[in-house]
Amino acid sequence: MTSAPHLLPEDRADYERVLDEALRTATDRPEPSAAAARLGAGQLRAMALDAAALINTAAATEYAHLVRVREEHRRPSGPVTGPSAGPGFPGPQGEVTPGAGLGVVVTVLTPVLAGTAAVVLLLLGYVLRMLDPPPDIAGQLLSAGWFFAAVTAAGLLAAGAGLLVTALRNRPAEVHGTGAAEPDEVARAREAWHHALRERGVLPFLYEALAASDAHPVGTQEPTTPRPPAPGLAAPHAD
Template sequence: MNSAPHLLSEDRADFERILDEALRNAHDRPDLAEIGRRLNAEQLRTMALNATELIAAAAAAEYQHYAKIREDARSPVLAASSVRESVLDAEDDDPPGSGAGLGAVVTVLLPILGGTAALIFLLVGYLLKALEPAPAFADSMLAVGWFFAAVTVLGLLGAAVALLVTALRNSATQLPAQESPGRELPDEVARAREAWRHALLERGILPFLRDALADPSAHPTTPGPPRRVKHLPKIGYSRPDFSSPDEGSTDGQRPSFSSPDFTSPDFGGPDHQPD
């Protein structure tokens, strides 16, 4: 395979982690024991990052398989997203005066209004009861206040039940989160990812590091293929050699110009025409 698809941005973090791990454990490998003598780990890391696509090409087949398996595993997520959007669109299409909207308003306003009324009636009723003699309607004020207190409690319970129902309904259409490094992947996707990571390490990163250490012309800012590391050719320009021609050569002499020789014609008789 001559070329490989570019690594997606979500996979570049995996590439860097594998590279960092290889450099961190380089001294445990005899073939990478030269790290630190001519090129240190940071210089090798810079070189490898500059050659990311070329190194990744060594594991192109495994990466294509991993990307396909991962995309297929995400298809149910896209389907769930479509279902959720359909549900939300259906809810948005409800008329403004529907029962669901009225119920929400009542659920919110009932505890507020009921609690306010209960506080007013109870406060006035107990103030009237403190008078001597107490007015006859003080007991009625207290009864109305306790009625509104009961309405407030019922409103709070109704609001709690409505929130619970809404939470359960939303959880049914909630999208699963994208896989992250700390989240367990499906088995088939995890195996494909591990195969790509292993191929990337063994056929891409480690050969690149070995060749970079073995090549005396390698430079940390120069990208190169994973099997052959070379520096960029030195590009120089020399000034063209402009020299004056030799004075003795005829090629260098300036051309000489002489004015044309104009002579008057020899006019004579008719027997003597000019030649």
């Protein structure tokens, strides 16, 4: 099936989980063959990982449905709003909307200007205070310097709070596997893919690998990597 979608990196972990579950079924049969001693679980797993794209073709229909449904749910349903799409911020396509806005300019420039003024005024005030006798302006410079220092601290606090709010508002949605709930339609599509992948792809591949190893006892040529059966063929029963 040449039209089968390529296994995406984000689904690699799901593939490995299905493979590990199938390995327990294939290698823990009631009457294990001599091949089980020759091809261990690690060897079978490595073979199945190398043939992941080929094995996934057996569940191509279900996987294509999962990818399509997941992309539909990830696609934004409306225009992007919030700080990341506001004036002066890059939009969804990377463009920057004109007009930064007075609030943004004040938030950015206030700590810088107030901090610079505080350093200059405090430095001059303490230098003049060292004179004997100290001029009256020294006290005024120190008072102004400490005032601008307080403005600087308030500006930094406001900027930090703004960054925190922006980060929380623009936090990307957690993907499957991190504990976050995903839409029911995506969950059902994922479960259908898992079942098809296990029953029509991974298990038949593992059973064929064990059968091929049975036909090549130790000391003969290594069996070649088996191909998964065509979609629709069921795995042999583990009697």
